[in-house]
Amino acid sequence: MQAVVYERTGGPEVLTVREVPDPEPGEGALLVDVEAAGVNFRDVYEREGRRPYTATPPAVIGVEGAGTVAGTGERVAWLDVRGSYATRVAAPRDKVVPVPDGVDTDVAAAAMLQGCTAQYLVSESYPVAEGDWVVVHAGAGGVGLLLTQLVRARGGHVLATTSTGEKAELARAAGADEVVVGYEGFPERVRELSGGVGAAVVYDGVGRTTFAAGLTALRPTGRMILYGAASGQPEPLELHSLAGHGSLYVQRPTLATYTRTPELLRTLAGAVLDHVAAGRLDVRIGGRRPLAQAREAHEDLEARRTTGKLLLLP
Known part of the structure; x- marks a missing residue:
């Protein structure tokens, strides 16, 4: 499969697209064909080596996305699965949520991290x-x-x-x-x-x-x-x-606190995706780039040239 790998060679951080082996899902995990991966500031922080985000390089970057479970066709989305800038990901079952009918898969990817953040801010951090x-x-x-x-x-x-x-x-x-x-x-x-x-x-x-x-x-x-x-x-x-x-x-606050259990994740993400399905929440996708342009996507985000959500499409 193809994946965006970050590494350090003594100079600036490098993002490259490579052929890597398919991930092997362990017990309780799913092999998912990624249809869209979300680009977030936490990915920039990971590339820069800021703790607590960083895995030991070289590593596949990204944590958010949506796709189809290999073999079953079930559509799922997630916001905390490492290695999401890739064509396939091994996702723990308790870290994915179903994508309801009426929500496009790429829209689900765009809605997860930012949508769940917005939802807990207005309902938990301060109930408007x-x-x-x-x-x-x-x-x-x-x-x-x-x-x-x-x-x-x-x-x-x-x-x-x-x-x-x-x-x-x-x-x-x-x-x-x-x-x-x-x-x-x-x-x-x-x-x-x-x-x-x-x-x-x-x-x-x-x-x-x-x-x-x-x-x-x-x-x-x-x-x-x-x-x-x-x-x-x-x-x-x-x-x-x-x-x-x-x-x-x-x-x-941090999103991790409000999604710290599978039940909290499903409740929060389910509310967001239900809003989208019902037409109450319009998720703006500000740009779509291929995996090979991951570095350019990061540069756009850092320079605040983006509006809405930026996606990478495998």
Whole structure:
């Protein structure tokens, strides 16, 4: 089979497509023909050698995808199976979920990691209530577009931030009530829109660029939820400052916590795929590239040239 392998030779990290032996599924695992693999920042971190993501190179990269079980034709999707940038993967049965009728396989791949992230953010990290004003940073990104739709479905209002005017239009099309381009002034704007109260929650996947200002955008007892750090980690936080901003809460969640058992994974992913099947959640696929262009896909992601989900097609 073909697979994208990362290795280090003393210089920059290298991604190459190679012929490698088919994986051999052990007990409780399935051999799956991969139809689409998701490209994520955690894959970039793995390529760069950041812990805890990294397997010992050379290794096949990627963890998210969807495909068909060899021999049975069952369609399944996953978000935590190593070696997913490949034509075949050995997937533990308890780490895959069925793809329902009415959901294309590549859409299922695109919905898994980002969709499950958006779902736990709006239902667990902070359960959005009707009338809440919410800040969604990187509103045209894969998580941002899904977050906006899910917040609106729960009766909330969204102020999204984006880096360009073109991305602002995508955020508006997803349902954002207001969009701030360039991140400047979003705390003042959300306070205006909320009648001086402030945001119930800030969903921040950007990090250093937006975190400090986000604390000033929150209403008393509001929640700052940092689920990613595309611009780098925020400056250290003095906990006593949360009192002065209005007894705020801060969370740094991870998807692994909310999918730590097979039952939690099936419930979370099932909710996302049911939303897609019912037409309540539009999953934007921003680009499809062949496996041989995995490095270019990473470069697009790192340069923030992407909107929605980027897929690799074996």
